[in-house]
Amino acid sequence: MTARVPEPAGTWLELSVEADTEAVEAVSEILSRVAG
Numbered sequence: 001m002t003a004r005v006p007e008p009a010g011t012w013l014e015l016s017v018e019a020d021t022e023a024v025e026a027v028s029e030i031l032s033r034v035a036g
Helices: 021-035
Strands: 002-006 012-016
Antiparallel strands (some): 002 012
16 A cells, blocks of 8 residues: 655655555545645
8 A cells, every 4th residue: 555645845755554455444544634
């Protein structure tokens, strides 16, 4: 899973992790909250 989250300074944080299929939705939700 790879997610790119915009940081406030305008730079990008790229996060690559191996995740269980059941965890992907939870991880995506957390990342969307961080990005929001």
